[in-house]
Amino acid sequence: MPRDPEWWRGAVIYQIYPRSYQDSDGDGIGDLKGIVRRLPHIASLGVDAIWISPFFTSPMKDFGYDVSDYCDVDPMFGTLADFDAVVETAHSLGIRVMIDLVLSHTSEAHPWFVESRLSRDNPKSDWYVWADAKPDGTPPNNWLSIFGGSAWQWDGRRMQYYLHNFLTSQPDLNFHNPDVQEALLDVERFWLKRGVDGFRLDTINFYFADKMLRDNPALPPERRNDSIAPGVNPYNWQEHLYSKNQAENLDFLRRFRAELEPYGAAAVGEVGDAQRGLEIMAEYTSGGDKVQMCYPFEMLQPQRLTAAAAADTFWRLSHSAPDAWPCWAFSNHDVERHPTRWGLTDAAARVYTTMLMCLRGSVCLYQGEELGLPEAEVAFEDLQDPYGIEFWPEYKGRDGCRTPIAWQDDAPLGGFSEGKPWLPVSPQHLPLSVAAQEADPDAMLHHYRRAIALRHAHPALARGEHDGVHSRGDVLHFTRSWEGETVFCAFNLGVAEADVPLPQGAWAPIGTDLGAVTKAENGLVRLGPWQCCLALKRPGD
Numbered sequence: 034m035p036r037d038p039e040w041w042r043g044a045v046i047y048q049i050y051p052r053s054y055q056d057s058d059g060d061g062i063g064d065l066k067g068i069v070r071r072l073p074h075i076a077s078l079g080v081d082a083i084w085i086s087p088f089f090t091s092p093m094k095d096f097g098y099d100v101s102d103y104c105d106v107d108p109m110f111g112t113l114a115d116f117d118a119v120v121e122t123a124h125s126l127g128i129r130v131m132i133d134l135v136l137s138h139t140s141e142a143h144p145w146f147v148e149s150r151l152s153r154d155n156p157k158s159d160w161y162v163w164a165d166a167k168p169d170g171t172p173p174n175n176w177l178s179i180f181g182g183s184a185w186q187w188d189g190r191r192m193q194y195y196l197h198n199f200l201t202s203q204p205d206l207n208f209h210n211p212d213v214q215e216a217l218l219d220v221e222r223f224w225l226k227r228g229v230d231g232f233r234l235d236t237i238n239f240y241f242a243d244k245m246l247r248d249n250p251a252l253p254p255e256r257r258n259d260s261i262a263p264g265v266n267p268y269n270w271q272e273h274l275y276s277k278n279q280a281e282n283l284d285f286l287r288r289f290r291a292e293l294e295p296y297g298a299a300a301v302g303e304v305g306d307a308q309r310g311l312e313i314m315a316e317y318t319s320g321g322d323k324v325q326m327c328y329p330f331e332m333l334q335p336q337r338l339t340a341a342a343a344a345d346t347f348w349r350l351s352h353s354a355p356d357a358w359p360c361w362a363f364s365n366h367d368v369e370r371h372p373t374r375w376g377l378t379d380a381a382a383r384v385y386t387t388m389l390m391c392l393r394g395s396v397c398l399y400q401g402e403e404l405g406l407p408e409a410e411v412a413f414e415d416l417q418d419p420y421g422i423e424f425w426p427e428y429k430g431r432d433g434c435r436t437p438i439a440w441q442d443d444a445p446l447g448g449f450s451e452g453k454p455w456l457p458v459s460p461q462h463l464p465l466s467v468a469a470q471e472a473d474p475d476a477m478l479h480h481y482r483r484a485i486a487l488r489h490a491h492p493a494l495a496r497g498e499h500d501g502v503h504s505r506g507d508v509l510h511f512t513r514s515w516e517g518e519t520v521f522c523a524f525n526l527g528v529a530e531a532d533v534p535l536p537q538g539a540w541a542p543i544g545t546d547l548g549a550v551t552k553a554e555n556g557l558v559r560l561g562p563w564q565c566c567l568a569l570k571r572p573g574d
Contacts, residue, residue, distance in 0.1 A: 034124050034230065041231065041299035041325050042358065043495030044081035045396045045485055046131065048233075050366045051088050051110055052096060053437045054400060056450035063437070063449070065106065065115035069122050071440075074467060078403055079485040082129035084233045084301075086366060088116070092142050094202045095419070098235065099140035103220040113227075120228045129230035131301070136217050137239040138203040145216075146204050150188055150195070160213050162196035162205045162242055175248045176276040177268045179261075181423045184276065198239055198276065200419060208241045214285055218292055225296045234289075234324065237302030238313050241282050243275035250274060252308075260334045261307040263428040269307065278306060278313060286323040301360045301395070302327040311346065315354030326395050328360040333368050337375035338385070340504035340526045347393075347502035359394035364402050370434050373408035380563040383480050384524055387547050387565055390488040391522045393499050393513065398481075401438055401462075404470060405477035409436040409459035417456060432456055439466040483546050491543070491569070493518045508533050508560065517572040525560035532557040533566060540568035 055067025065088060075083060087097030088110040097107070106113055123130050139146055148157040164173035164185070172185035172194050178201075185194040186201045196205040206213050221232070249271040262268040286302075293300060302324045304314045310329035317327050331346045332338055350357060363371040363385065372382050382405055389396055411432045416422055421430015437454045439447030439462040447458045447466055470476035488494045497515030504510075507527025513520045521540060523533045535553045542551040544567035551558060551568045558566045 034127070034129060036297050038294075038297045039496075040081065040129065040297070041301075041395060043395055043488070043492075044129075045079070045390075045398065045488065046082045046084050046301070046360070047075050047078065047080040048084045048086065048362075048365060048397055048399045049075075050086045050400055050435055052455060053435050053449075055438070055440070056452070056454070059451040060109070061450050061452040061454045062109050064109065065111040065119050069115075069118050072119075072122050072126055072128065076126040076128055078398075078482055079489060080128065080398065082131055082230065083123060084131040084397065085119070085133060087133045087135060092140055092202070094140070095200055096417070098135050099138075099142075099200065099203050100135050101140040101142040101144075103134075103217075104223050117227070124228075130228070131231040131233055131299075132224060132229050133233045133235060134220065134224075135235040136206070136220075137236045138197065138199060138205045141202045141204055145206075149204075150190055153191055153193070159210050160207055162207050163191065163193045164196070164246055165193055174246050174275075175271070177249075177271060179266070179268050180420055181266065181268075196242060198236070205239070205242065208281070208285060209244060214288065218288060221289060221292050225292065225298055229298065230296075231293070231299040231301070234300055234302040236305055237286075237317065237324070237327065238282065238304050238306060239277045240285060241279035242277070243279060245275075247275045249276055256308065258307050258334075260310075260330045261305050263424060265424050265427040272308065273306065278309065283316065283323060286317060290323055290325075299326070300324040301397075304329045306330075311349050312353045314359060315350065315357040318357040318359075319354040320356075326358045326360040328362055328397060332361050332363055333365065335369075335374060337377075338363075338526075340507050340509040340524070343509050344502050344504040347499075351501070360397055361389060361392055361394050362397035362399065363389065364399040364434065365397065366399065366435055367431055368434065370399075370402070370406055370408045372405060378563070379405065379477070381526075382477070383548065384526065384563045384565055386481060387484050387487075387544065387549075387567075388509065388522075388524045388526075390484040391494050391513065391520070391524075391567070392502075393497070396488075399434070403478050403481040404438075404462075404465045404467065406459075406462055406465060408433040409457075409461065411436065411456065415457055436462070439463050441468045442466040443468075480547065487544050487547065487567075491518060491520055492516065493520045494522075505533060506531055510566075512536065519570040521566070521568045521570070523558065523560065523566040525562060525564050528562045530562065531560050533560060534558075535566070535568065538570050540570050543567045543569045 054063040055071045057066035089100045090102035090105045090107045091097045176184040178184040252272040257269045304327045314327040314329045418430035418432045436456045437449040441448035442463045470478035493513040493515035497513040499511045502511045508531045510523035549567040
């Protein structure tokens, strides 16, 4: 790959959830060889990089986000040689490779934890967050797990509690221990030497817990929201001042960034916080010495992203840290697919896609998003996600966005596998298969290709600054500028016609193959429902 330390800036990153992408051996579970087979499809989209969700050795109680060996491939996904083939093939197609590192916690089956729980005085006894019970035997404090209940689990051998912000089988590492930090940096070095171009850092703001283990304060009902955890989860009832978001994290991120620099690699962090997500993202990406980019949850929320909400998000971001670089996503492996979540029509989904490709920041697309897939319905008896099983039926979990990709509409199981898939292939997805959409020039798949091509054709959209993001009723509008190129963008995110002023100057239409209009009368462009205006002004115009 060409050496470009700024490759990540404005990049379009395609997320692969390997269990559900392509099965190569008929066991019903996607694998690394399956990814190699389908990389030409990803390359055809025009994306810059892939991000592969965890494929490391794991008991799979949280489907790979519970790691028992950071430096090997779980046999269900293949071998290290298969991973090398992914990197080699991706690079030959001009695609960089990012992998998902889960550093805040391990599996309880990880050798580090197996040793740590043996006693209070073994070499790894302080590698995890252990604490004594209160005098009445209850947990050390009031911290809650995102997956429900106390964040503390009693261990009878050590006669202490250990911290788990997620499943009880996912104990939290103690980042206050320098040896833990060095071991995790060794993991980073292992994969960088193996040729990866960067990392997606899971739960990046959970690395450190308060040394004093102070109670989290209650969060008043009027400040609660369900952007991080479903509304039925009492996790939303606390302000998480002490269980995460600690200031010590900044120094660790600087150490992590220093390891990336010689390789020209990049990192994108997942910031999960319902109250301060944007502000934390700004802290973690500003200054050029921590991670290059983070994605908050402002565009992953249950409520549809309105023009006013988008403008407010960028206003808050600009006031928190103007030089911070976001990475925006509408969907991923943890949330309901956005066409269903936001109740979008086909026209609405298209204009949101075009808008995403025009925003300042980088972009993450989730597998199947390019097909316009709705959320799949998964019956309770087919559920695999412990989160959904815990909170059913008020919250159905994450399986609906994780069902296997349909490659062919006329093949058994959509061409995903020859064996029973780990989750059912959605009958609703078969008519939206890759093969069916390839044959239809008006399909959503081709719209994504055109939108990504627009971003690459105009550096102002990928890397440029903007004049602020503004809302005017249901219309979101802004200009992007880079090295003399200026692009005006306006998006009608509503069902009624709307007029938007076209800035003064000579503007040439672009994006007409995306349904964009630029015809102005008396300085106004009339946008129909779910329509956009895209116009280019070059130097001297």
